[in-house]
Amino acid sequence: MNIYLIIRMRSHKVIGIRNLTSSTYVIRMEKNDFSFKTGQYITLGFTGSIDRREYSIYSSQNADYLEVLIKEVEDGLVSKKLKRCKSGDMLDVDGPFGHFSLQNEELQTKKFLFIATGTGISPIHSFVKSHPELNYSVLHGVRLEEEAYERDSYNKNQYILCTSREKTGDFHGRVTDYLKQNPISSDTVCYLCGNCHMIYEAYDILEKQGINLGPIHTEVYF
Numbered sequence: 001m002n003i004y005l006i007i008r009m010r011s012h013k014v015i016g017i018r019n020l021t022s023s024t025y026v027i028r029m030e031k032n033d034f035s036f037k038t039g040q041y042i043t044l045g046f047t048g049s050i051d052r053r054e055y056s057i058y059s060s061q062n063a064d065y066l067e068v069l070i071k072e073v074e075d076g077l078v079s080k081k082l083k084r085c086k087s088g089d090m091l092d093v094d095g096p097f098g099h100f101s102l103q104n105e106e107l108q109t110k111k112f113l114f115i116a117t118g119t120g121i122s123p124i125h126s127f128v129k130s131h132p133e134l135n136y137s138v139l140h141g142v143r144l145e146e147e148a149y150e151r152d153s154y155n156k157n158q159y160i161l162c163t164s165r166e167k168t169g170d171f172h173g174r175v176t177d178y179l180k181q182n183p184i185s186s187d188t189v190c191y192l193c194g195n196c197h198m199i200y201e202a203y204d205i206l207e208k209q210g211i212n213l214g215p216i217h218t219e220v221y222f
């Protein structure tokens, strides 16, 4: 490990874990003196282990704790290990990293569309909690309604759940199907987060709808 990593890596104590579904959970850690810009991510792993992965920060930049939202991936190494962590465990945090952030000068004036699949909702949750006054809509794509993680965090009429495997969401189908059927206005600033297939497809749809691609922000998870 080089000296740069040794200096940046911090150990944070776990203060809680809450299970949102059988495979998805939120880890809350002490924040200590860590600061970040909403939308950024960290790398996380057990203190003393070399296995780490990137996780977007779920909590508000103003909260006095640090949270991440994680889905346990079948046969995944780190997401499985972290699911077993408990209060008092120490986790190594490095970061913050990334540029998937809101632009200060746009916060008051722009209309935002946040498009996410699965746990890609994590930085969006941080956006909304950090800036409750935002003019936003969230389009969240999941397979099952139970994956609408903590949907009460969003204003009811500003959150659209797209469920692909059951009809219990606000829209039955993928977020990309929703976008095709509901074109957005060209002055919307778009943030896309989740798996690369959704991001590529949504990007093409928005381009065809005449959205200025300059202000589209993306974060690819896998």
Ligand SMILES: Cc1cc2nc3c(=O)[nH]c(=O)nc-3n(C[C@H](O)[C@H](O)[C@H](O)COP(=O)(O)OP(=O)(O)OC[C@H]3O[C@@H](n4cnc5c(N)ncnc54)[C@H](O)[C@@H]3O)c2cc1C
Residues within 6 Å of the ligand: 041, 053, 054, 055, 056, 057, 068, 069, 070, 071, 072, 073, 075, 076, 077, 078, 079, 080, 118, 119, 120, 122, 219, 220, 221, 222
């Ligand atoms: C910038 C960034 C931010 C991220 N933020 C989050 C986050 O907030 N929450 C979160 O749960 N994950 C997030 N991820 C994914 C995360 O870093 C890990 O890839 C994931 O937890 C799997 O790690 P693992 O060690 O358990 O699996 P590994 O042993 O590394 O195996 C991973 C395999 O699972 C696939 N995979 C990775 N993620 C998923 C997924 N969600 N669903 C299905 N397959 C997947 C990979 O393509 C690979 O084939 C983020 C990734 C990046 C690059």
